[in-house]
Amino acid sequence: MRLYVIGAEGQVARSLREAATDAPGVVFGYGARPEVDLLQPDTLARAIDDFRPDIVINPAAYTAVDKAEAEPEQAFALNRDGARAAARIAAERGLPIIHLSTDYVFDGAKQGPYVESDAVAPQGVYGRSKLEGELAVAVANPRHIVLRTAWVYAPFGGNFVRTMLRLAAERDRLRVVDDQRGCPTYAPDIADAIIAVARRWADSGWSSQLAGVTHLAGPDALTWCGFAREIIAGSAARGGRSVPVDPISTADYPTPAARPANSQLSTVRLNSTFGVHLPPMTQSLANCLDRLLGNR
Structure with missing residues (x-):
């Protein structure tokens, strides 16, 4: 199975590069x-023609959530128009596409986890651009899988885990939002899941049952404050500083872009249709912290 990944240095793309070493037959x-x-x-068309993949994977995106409010043209150019172009190029060559999207397509007003059929209502430029990208991909290529993920972190790149570790080294206590709830998702777990989804596709052949949106997120939900406390505790167990983490409200930490109060994503469809189950947050976070800090 030959997989072509658009991008190389983002958290998911880089995780796919690492996973390639342990993916026999890929x-x-x-x-x-x-x-x-x-x-x-x-440029993408030429690259795909040269590589001749079986499936195209597109994790590339404009992900600067707050900056997007001031740069909507750039966000829509990549997240909508670029996504459409990738799906169209794949379709013209008879190739399926796996496209990555986000929990920010929801407004966060629901109580409990969002399922794929729930109404979408993005609150900011980033979410709107990603939603329009989902729709553009679906129109451009009938053989598509859109994987919505959330709260992505990794041992590399810019993410919440690395930010908390840096701030804990610099400050005596942290203040973290405690009224936004979601599912932290480890980028290497996302990479493994993408490979599993691609294998399911390749092994069984195309089926309309596979098409459309599937949620791909960690199985455990907690607030940013709760996640920060898990990070600091894990860091302290590895020799890092242990600092208090104080809960604050979203109103105490205003940002240019509105965040969903609830970002929980149900993964029932991922589990039942593709047979994919992500590890618990404690295991994935431990793996991340081991790579970042080791056992000091």
């Missing part, structure tokens, strides 16, 4: 800017 190709640029679709 050959990966990658394309990243400037050689492959979704804003210049011809």
